[in-house]
Amino acid sequence: NAGVTQTPKFxxxxxxxxxxxxxxxxxxxxxxxxYRQDPGMGLKLIYYSxxxxxxxxxxxxxxxxxxxSTTEDFPLRLELAAPSQTSVYFCASSPDRVNTGELFxxxxxxxxxx
Amino acid sequence: GENVEQHPSTLSVQEGxxxxxxxxxxxxxxxxxxxxxxxxxxxxxxxxxxxxxxxEKKDQRIAVTLNKTAKHFSLHITETQPEDSAVYFCxxxxxxxxxxxxxxxxLSVKP
Numbered sequence: 339n340a341g342v343t344q345t346p347k348f349x350x351x352x353x354x355x356x357x358x359x360x361x362x363x364x365x366x367x368x369x370x371x372x373y374r375q376d377p378g379m380g381l382k383l384i385y386y387s388x389x390x391x392x393x394x395x396x397x398x399x400x401x402x403x404x405x406x407s408t409t410e411d412f413p414l415r416l417e418l419a420a421p422s423q424t425s426v427y428f429c430a431s432s433p434d435r436v437n438t439g440e441l442f443x444x445x446x447x448x449x450x451x452x
Numbered sequence: 453g454e455n456v457e458q459h460p461s462t463l464s465v466q467e468g469x470x471x472x473x474x475x476x477x478x479x480x481x482x483x484x485x486x487x488x489x490x491x492x493x494x495x496x497x498x499x500x501x502x503x504x505x506x507x508e509k510k511d512q513r514i515a516v517t518l519n520k521t522a523k524h525f526s527l528h529i530t531e532t533q534p535e536d537s538a539v540y541f542c543x544x545x546x547x548x549x550x551x552x553x554x555x556x557x558x559l560s561v562k563p
Binding site: 342378379381382396397428440441443446 | 486494496497501541550552553554555556
């Protein structure tokens with residue numbers, strides 16, 4: 339059982355470039371999330387989705403976009419990369435609202451913007 | 453806005469000793485408090501959670517306590533082992549079903 343799969347695991351971008359972080363889950367979970375993790379700052383919610391076709395902003399959405407065309411996939415798009423977006427990005431999913439059960443995380447994507 | 457404060461940021465203990473990590477939260481409506489463990493190079497994994505109608509919950513060597521009046525909750529690990537070394541995150545649910553995470557505690561268990 340693959341769970342939550344993120345690609346790529348590592349990426350270096352130049353300022354102003356664009357890229358998409360891919361996330362797919364095979365657990366048929368309705369809820370999916372994108373977090374970023376910075377040293378000493380914990381995990382900050384970027385965007386989340388409660389089902390296909392529905393997305394909403396989290397704590398730190400600026401500079402990012404998402405889409406949810408299928409239950410399985412939840413890609414995160416960076417349009418104009420900035421050094422402040424250097425971080426480790428985690429995708430997660432849950433079968434229901436977060437206050438009813440576990441979040442299942444992917445292994446992360448480390449992004450460096452130079 | 454809503455936030456979760458976690459202390460300490462680093463914690464070093466001898467194998468066999470106990471470890472305690474504390475968190476405070478600001479949203480009085482929070483009703484779900486999970487703890488996640490993150491090993492090096494991995495995503496966080498849920499280790500224990502507690503809901504607002506319970507004061508304490510145990511699972512083998514780990515326990516969590518909740519004081520809703522004071523708006524704080526703690527993780528207790530007894531008889532620590534080297535494999536407990538990891539980063540631990542507390543979290544609290546806020547309105548609209550989102551989770552706010554603490555800053556993390558890096559626990560090191562020395563053999």
